[in-house]
Amino acid sequence: MLGLMQSQPLLISSLIEFAERHHGDAEIVSRRVEGDIHRYTYRDLSRRSKQLANVLDGMGLQFSDRVASLAWNGYRHMEMYFGVSGSGRVLHTINPRLHPDQIAWIVNHAEDQVLCFDTSFLPLVQAVHARCPSVKKWVALCDADKLPADSGIPGLVSYEAWIGGASSEYAWPVFDENSASSMCYTSGTTGNPKAALYSHRSTTLHAYAAALPDVMNLSARDSVLPVVPMFHVNAWGIPYSAPLTGCKLVFPGPALDGKSVYELIEAEGVTFAAGVPTVWQMLLNHVKAGGLKFSTLNRTVIGGSACPPAMIHAFQDEFGVSVLHAWGMTEMSPLGTLCTLKNKHLALPRDGQMKILQKQGRAIYGVDMKIVDSAGNELPWDGKSYGDLLVKGPWIVADYYRSEGGSPLVPDAQGRGWFPTGDVATIDADGFMQITDRSKDVIKSGGEWISSIDIENIAMAHPAIAMAACIGMPHPKWDERPIIAVALKPGAEVSREELLAFYEGKTAKWQVPDDVVFVDAIPIGATGKMLKAKLREQLKDYRLPGL
Ligand code: AMP
Numbered sequence: 001m002l003g004l005m006q007s008q009p010l011l012i013s014s015l016i017e018f019a020e021r022h023h024g025d026a027e028i029v030s031r032r033v034e035g036d037i038h039r040y041t042y043r044d045l046s047r048r049s050k051q052l053a054n055v056l057d058g059m060g061l062q063f064s065d066r067v068a069s070l071a072w073n074g075y076r077h078m079e080m081y082f083g084v085s086g087s088g089r090v091l092h093t094i095n096p097r098l099h100p101d102q103i104a105w106i107v108n109h110a111e112d113q114v115l116c117f118d119t120s121f122l123p124l125v126q127a128v129h130a131r132c133p134s135v136k137k138w139v140a141l142c143d144a145d146k147l148p149a150d151s152g153i154p155g156l157v158s159y160e161a162w163i164g165g166a167s168s169e170y171a172w173p174v175f176d177e178n179s180a181s182s183m184c185y186t187s188g189t190t191g192n193p194k195a196a197l198y199s200h201r202s203t204t205l206h207a208y209a210a211a212l213p214d215v216m217n218l219s220a221r222d223s224v225l226p227v228v229p230m231f232h233v234n235a236w237g238i239p240y241s242a243p244l245t246g247c248k249l250v251f252p253g254p255a256l257d258g259k260s261v262y263e264l265i266e267a268e269g270v271t272f273a274a275g276v277p278t279v280w281q282m283l284l285n286h287v288k289a290g291g292l293k294f295s296t297l298n299r300t301v302i303g304g305s306a307c308p309p310a311m312i313h314a315f316q317d318e319f320g321v322s323v324l325h326a327w328g329m330t331e332m333s334p335l336g337t338l339c340t341l342k343n344k345h346l347a348l349p350r351d352g353q354m355k356i357l358q359k360q361g362r363a364i365y366g367v368d369m370k371i372v373d374s375a376g377n378e379l380p381w382d383g384k385s386y387g388d389l390l391v392k393g394p395w396i397v398a399d400y401y402r403s404e405g406g407s408p409l410v411p412d413a414q415g416r417g418w419f420p421t422g423d424v425a426t427i428d429a430d431g432f433m434q435i436t437d438r439s440k441d442v443i444k445s446g447g448e449w450i451s452s453i454d455i456e457n458i459a460m461a462h463p464a465i466a467m468a469a470c471i472g473m474p475h476p477k478w479d480e481r482p483i484i485a486v487a488l489k490p491g492a493e494v495s496r497e498e499l500l501a502f503y504e505g506k507t508a509k510w511q512v513p514d515d516v517v518f519v520d521a522i523p524i525g526a527t528g529k530m531l532k533a534k535l536r537e538q539l540k541d542y543r544l545p546g547l
Helices: 012-022 042-058 075-086 100-110 119-131 159-164 200-211 238-245 258-267 277-289 309-319 343-347 350-357 452-460 496-502 532-538
Strands: 027-031 037-041 066-070 090-093 112-117 137-140 180-185 195-199 223-226 248-251 272-275 299-302 322-328 335-338 361-363 368-372 387-392 417-427 432-438 443-445 448-450 465-475 479-488 515-518
Touching (some): 012 042, 012 075, 012 200, 027 075, 042 159, 066 075, 066 100, 066 119, 075 180, 075 248, 100 119, 100 180, 100 195, 112 119, 180 200, 195 200, 200 238, 223 238, 238 248, 258 277, 277 309, 299 309, 309 322, 309 452, 322 361, 432 452, 443 465, 448 452, 452 479, 465 532, 496 515
Parallel strands (some): 066 090, 066 112, 090 180, 112 137, 223 248, 223 272, 479 515
Antiparallel strands (some): 027 037, 180 195, 335 361, 361 432, 368 387, 417 432, 443 479, 465 479
């Protein structure tokens, strides 16, 4: 017997329809590429998304055709999120920090037909446009009078001129909720990039989940700043969860330095912000250097790479801002786990709570996870056994777009497919997952594994260290031994011996790095993560002491 409830597909257009009707006057504030601040409301967003949808219909773009963006976080990008996906096309958000060759490759692979870009990316578009034959229309996300002259890009039009004449009346089409809505290529370090192709259903379910109290706890009373980019896994789903809750939205545009982000937080009464550790480090440095305080910010979600405990302490103890440590990946839309305490932990002393809050956290309903050994046997949730982390759920990829080769999923005894994350983790009896490492970054020393994240976290707690990366170096007896590469804070000093002494009592003796390498900067990739492959390349002539 079937239930007798209404059947309505879960479509992205329903999010903006809801926001227009119930939170029409809630604000969306954007710092623009031009540097000024732009303000409008969800009602305006809805109206202009419909204009964009009408323009795409008028061009004769078909259902599922790809429309690409090369853009910072801002209101026009947000209009693309709804106008493109809501009208049945697929939004392809391109990471502008990728190499131009990679960008040309993914535009061709996705067969993008329209590409809209912020004018700060004009040189990039000039470098790749001749290599992107599928693109019929190039659009600069700017006012008509700001259209770059003599750009050399055929038919370039400004976004405002492009959508300006279109009607803001539009009936969002209704279609299968499993239809593709957006896509994001992973910044894989080896091989060609691979695209996660999200659906309306996966995106809407993820938007619900992201707003839950033990996830981002978003509400109509919040002012939310996604520093995490809309070009990388849909800014962790915030552009979809925001209209679902009616929160105020604050977009930072291209200005991600500590000063600009701090000023925006204070000026717009931001209560909740999301970002990767490298960006938050810039914010903390600015706030500490100026002896500043946060007057409204009360929580921040940090993820994308391991959040050093020293950062959690600084936000919480010095500024009264709670840190929610989050873990996920492009293939997971991206949220998998968030770290919040359970009721029974409330009675624990502060230190005990902090130990838990450093972990990557508990699975969100909708994400199932397990850890397995090299033979695929499930490992116990004892907080000690570590193994490959596998996940499954309705917002996790089943396959990549136009993938070559077989399914990425690993079947279990019941034939259900699990996605191998490439991460190594422990899970404790309460279900808190802790990432030990990326499987390729784990240091294998004398048959034991050393977590590079643990070794980095200790160095990051030293006041002189701005950033630290631990990598394994070949060793004739132990296979590999860890070394720690560090970049110092401006003006700070620490000697090799002092830093190695700092490890005493903080980790087992055999896990202490064999050496310290001082570098000007740790290489950072397109999504703010450390590029250990590049660091290994830079240190290819390095030899461990005594070898
Ligand atoms: P991406 O798909 O580019 O966002 O990268 C996903 C990968 O980033 C994950 O598989 C992890 O290796 C890493 N990652 C994300 N969040 C965290 C976190 N909180 N702690 C440690 N690693 C993380």
